Amino acid sequence: MSLLEVKDLQVRVEEREILHGLSLTVNPGEVHAIMGPNGSGKSTLSHVIAGKPGYEVTGGQILFRGEDLLEMEPNERAAKGVFLAFQYPVEIPGVTTWNFLHAALNAQRKARGEDEISSPAFLKKVREVAKSLNIPQDMLKRGVNVGFSGGEKKRNEILQMALFEPAVCILDEMDSGLDIDALRIAADGVNALRSPERAMVVITHYQRLLNYIVPDFVHVMSKGRVVKSGGKELALELEESGYAQFEDAA
Amino acid sequence: MPAVQETVERVRRIDVDQYRYGFETQIESDKAPKGLSEDTVRFISAKKNEPAWMLEWRLEAYRRWLTMTEPTWARVDYPKIDYQDIYYYAAPKPKKTLSSIDEIDPEILKTYEKLGIPLREVAILEGVEPPPGGPPSANRKIAVDAVFDSVSVATTFQKELKAAGVIFMPISEAIREHPELVQKYLGTVVPTSDNYFATLNSAVFSDGSFVYVPPGVRCPMELSTYFRINERNTGQFERTLIIADKGSYVSYLEGCTAPQRDENQLHAAVVELVTLDDAEIKYSTVQNWYPGNSEGKGGIYNFVTKRGDCRGKNSKISWTQVETGSAITWKYPSCILRGDNSSGEFYSIAISNGFQQVDSGTKMIHLGKNTSSRIISKGIAAGKSQNTYRGLVSAHRKATGARNYTACDSLLIGDKCGAHTVPYVEAKNSSATFEHEATTSKISEDVLFYCIQRGLSQEEAVGLVVNGFVKDVLQQLPMEFAVEAQKLISISLEGSVG
Numbered sequence: 207m208s209l210l211e212v213k214d215l216q217v218r219v220e221e222r223e224i225l226h227g228l229s230l231t232v233n234p235g236e237v238h239a240i241m242g243p244n245g246s247g248k249s250t251l252s253h254v255i256a257g258k259p260g261y262e263v264t265g266g267q268i269l270f271r272g273e274d275l276l277e278m279e280p281n282e283r284a285a286k287g288v289f290l291a292f293q294y295p296v297e298i299p300g301v302t303t304w305n306f307l308h309a310a311l312n313a314q315r316k317a318r319g320e321d322e323i324s325s326p327a328f329l330k331k332v333r334e335v336a337k338s339l340n341i342p343q344d345m346l347k348r349g350v351n352v353g354f355s356g357g358e359k360k361r362n363e364i365l366q367m368a369l370f371e372p373a374v375c376i377l378d379e380m381d382s383g384l385d386i387d388a389l390r391i392a393a394d395g396v397n398a399l400r401s402p403e404r405a406m407v408v409i410t411h412y413q414r415l416l417n418y419i420v421p422d423f424v425h426v427m428s429k430g431r432v433v434k435s436g437g438k439e440l441a442l443e444l445e446e447s448g449y450a451q452f453e454d455a456a
Numbered sequence: 457m458p459a460v461q462e463t464v465e466r467v468r469r470i471d472v473d474q475y476r477y478g479f480e481t482q483i484e485s486d487k488a489p490k491g492l493s494e495d496t497v498r499f500i501s502a503k504k505n506e507p508a509w510m511l512e513w514r515l516e517a518y519r520r521w522l523t524m525t526e527p528t529w530a531r532v533d534y535p536k537i538d539y540q541d542i543y544y545y546a547a548p549k550p551k552k553t554l555s556s557i558d559e560i561d562p563e564i565l566k567t568y569e570k571l572g573i574p575l576r577e578v579a580i581l582e583g584v585e586p587p588p589g590g591p592p593s594a595n596r597k598i599a600v601d602a603v604f605d606s607v608s609v610a611t612t613f614q615k616e617l618k619a620a621g622v623i624f625m626p627i628s629e630a631i632r633e634h635p636e637l638v639q640k641y642l643g644t645v646v647p648t649s650d651n652y653f654a655t656l657n658s659a660v661f662s663d664g665s666f667v668y669v670p671p672g673v674r675c676p677m678e679l680s681t682y683f684r685i686n687e688r689n690t691g692q693f694e695r696t697l698i699i700a701d702k703g704s705y706v707s708y709l710e711g712c713t714a715p716q717r718d719e720n721q722l723h724a725a726v727v728e729l730v731t732l733d734d735a736e737i738k739y740s741t742v743q744n745w746y747p748g749n750s751e752g753k754g755g756i757y758n759f760v761t762k763r764g765d766c767r768g769k770n771s772k773i774s775w776t777q778v779e780t781g782s783a784i785t786w787k788y789p790s791c792i793l794r795g796d797n798s799s800g801e802f803y804s805i806a807i808s809n810g811f812q813q814v815d816s817g818t819k820m821i822h823l824g825k826n827t828s829s830r831i832i833s834k835g836i837a838a839g840k841s842q843n844t845y846r847g848l849v850s851a852h853r854k855a856t857g858a859r860n861y862t863a864c865d866s867l868l869i870g871d872k873c874g875a876h877t878v879p880y881v882e883a884k885n886s887s888a889t890f891e892h893e894a895t896t897s898k899i900s901e902d903v904l905f906y907c908i909q910r911g912l913s914q915e916e917a918v919g920l921v922v923n924g925f926v927k928d929v930l931q932q933l934p935m936e937f938a939v940e941a942q943k944l945i946s947i948s949l950e951g952s953v954g
Contacts, residue, residue, distance in 0.1 A: 256909050259901065284911040296906045300924030306910075309920060314911035349924070366910065 207272050209234050209405050210255075210374050216265035217247075217254055224250045226430040227266065232374065235402040239416055239441060240409045242427030243449040248409045249293065251427075252378045255407075256290040257283050270374075284310075285317035287373030291363040293382055298350040303362065306350045307332060307369060314370060335368045339395050357388030364395035375399070376407045381415040393418030413445040428452040488545035494518060497659050500545050504628045504662070507635060517648040517658035524652045530815040531844045531876060532784045534720070534757065542691045542722060544660045601626060601665045601681045613677065620676050622706075623668040627695055630666035637668055641699055645728035645765045645792070653724040653786075654761040657693045661726065664694035669704040669735075678934055680709040683725075691722040698728070700735035702768065707738040709937055720748075720783060725760045733768030733795065738776070740933050741789075742941055745781035752811030752840075755783025762789035763819075766798035766827075774801040775818065776932040778941040783812060788846065790819035793827035793855075800829040803929040807945060808841030808873070817847035817878075822858035822888070831862040834926045837873035844876040851888035858888040866896040867925050869918070919946045 210232040217225040224247045232238055242248050254261050255268060257280030268275040275283060312322040336343060341361055351359050360380060367375055381389055396419050408419055424440040425432045433452045488499045497518050501511040617624050631638050648658040665681040683694060700706055729737050748755025764773035775789040791800025802818035820829035837843035851858035866875035877894050899921055907917035923942055930938045
């Protein structure tokens with residue numbers, strides 16, 4: 207059984223169809239890159255997998271370990287192991303990162319029927335994870351993403367990814383707003399979390415991110431469909447020839 | 457359904473079912489005849505065995521009240537109150553004179569137990585985990601004065617406080633036992649002529665707390681008064697007077713609840729605080745009067761005058777309030793910064809849901825030199841409620857170097873509620889520095905989705921965001937109150953969390 211299976215997915219936003227029958231199969235351990243020009247539906251795909259409100263699924267299905275993902279609330283999906291690293295992580299003033307992560311982890315554990323983790327045990331765990339990713343402890347005490355630089359926000363996403371240990375990670379335009387050094391640090395974090403059990407779906411506009419996070423598969427999206435799939439060399443090909451060649455194919 | 461819409465729906469369904477304190481205590485009570493007249497005032501005074509000067513004081517207030525009209529400037533709307541249709545005095549019928557807590561009517565003890573108020577003298581064990589890096593929690597003592605309808609039923613830790621020289625007793629007793637102090641200070645901060653509701657209170661107040669902290673004494677424990685309205689058609693008119701003499705410090709907490717009833721009940725209290733040179737009073741309130749049901753029926757009219765006078769130099773008064781209850785709140789805890797270098801603070805969380813109307817804020821009156829004040833107000837409006845911050849910051853001609861910082865933030869949940877900010881600022885000298893910041897925001901769908909994607913439920917997400925929004929103010933509350941207030945905020949807004 208595949209980990210994540212998107213079958214002929216059709217999605218509308220306010221009467222306008224954005225995805226017109228998109229299919230994608232992701233197995234454990236695989237890293238898939240989804241590339242495409244602006245407006246091709248990349249972010250819509252990531253939002254629908256995570257369950258963001260405001261999208262209407264008019265056809266097709268998404269299976270996660272064979273279960274119908276679209277029937278689940280977004281928080282249930284999170285507890286099952288679906289993680290979305292946001293393109294623009296939000297700021298939550300007055301809520302410390304530490305508190306937020308603790309509440310979220312316990313909510314997930316509760317949903318899975320596991321015991322809640324106590325404050326001291328959690329503190330130990332989060333400190334270890336932060337240390338392994340070279341994230342300063344100080345970040346844990348600050349309000350969630352409040353006053354964080356672009357790079358810090360993305361590292362906070364990776365910290366959460368490491369802490370929640372999801373089965374599939376969807377990285378939505380992780381490179382947006384990062385300079386080259388910040389990009390390298392973020393990519394190192396992602397690479398550290400690659401494992402034979404965990405799959406990643408890397409959504410990106412530019413090839414450069416894929417120099418750091420090397421994918422097993424590359425899919426090109428255009429106008430709401432996957433128009434070409436291939437290995438990592440497809441990304442390099444795109445870098446040279448651009449997306450224009452696919453506009454007609456779609 | 458979009459996340460925010462769902463929250464709105466959920467919040468809309470929350471009403472009286474969530475009010476945990478709506479029960480009634482069955483007890484015989486001793487009431488004054490219904491309605492208000494000179495006879496009512498005389499009745500109350502006689503019940504309290506008051507000296508003649510006190511009765512005169514009350515009668516003067518009553519006569520003045522007859523000449524006054526009810527204020528209408530607040531952004532609140534309610535049917536005309538029939539002042540002749542209210543009982544002005546109700547007291548649990550005493551079985552005999554009480555000499556110890558064990559002789560209090562067990563029904564009343566049970567009531568306070570249900571409310572979670574310790575009337576027995578036990579140290580409160582804090583069951584909360586210390587924050588990371590924070591100090592370990594210790595056993596703390598809190599002395600409680602419990603006011604049931606019109607009378608104080610118990611005051612704990614009296615002996616221990618007496619040893620420190622602190623006077624903490626029902627004001628009705630203080631009038632008899634410490635007339636010199638009461639006469640010296642009563643009505644000097646909120647004069648009997650101050651406003652319609654304060655004048656009414658001066659005529660008919662029945663009980664409340666009295667605190668005197670002698671020079672140089674740091675009160676050895678938190679003092680607390682717990683107000684409970686029980687009787688039907690009864691108004692509660694309590695009067696609190698706290699005096700911190702030179703160089704002293706006291707922290708005082710106040711909590712309030714009432715049964716669920718279909719008719720509105722009037723609560724018109726007066727609180728006066730006086731700090732002399734170098735003294736400090738910290739006054740915290742968690743107000744959770746019955747707010748009315750989902751159609752806006754019933755609930756308490758909370759028309760309260762609270763004012764502190766920083767009479768001495770370098771003195772300080774700090775108000776912290778968490779307002780979640782009442783059908784209508786009309787309340788402006790204020791500071792008169794009379795002494796040079798004195799400072800005033802006002803930290804407020806006002807939450808309104810259903811049909812609640814809140815018009816609350818503060819006044820910082822700068823009279824002395826180099827006085828400073830700080831106002832942090834957080835209003836949260838949900839349902840069909842209206843939430844208004846109204847504040848005045850003024851600097852007198854002689855108040856050179858006056859400084860104020862004001863931040864008013866409003867958070868809206870849904871699109872049927874309103875948040876309003878009405879700040880008045882008056883500087884009569886050019887050296888005053890006043891800063892004012894205000895924001896209004898909605899809980900955004902993006903923030904909710906972010907939290908939910910991380911595994912939190914809708915309700916947990918709202919609770920988290922709201923608690924983050926009010927954090928600056930919650931931090932001002934004593935720890936055990938902060939925990940309680942946090943829970944209360946969750947209940948007021950979320951309903952069935954957990």
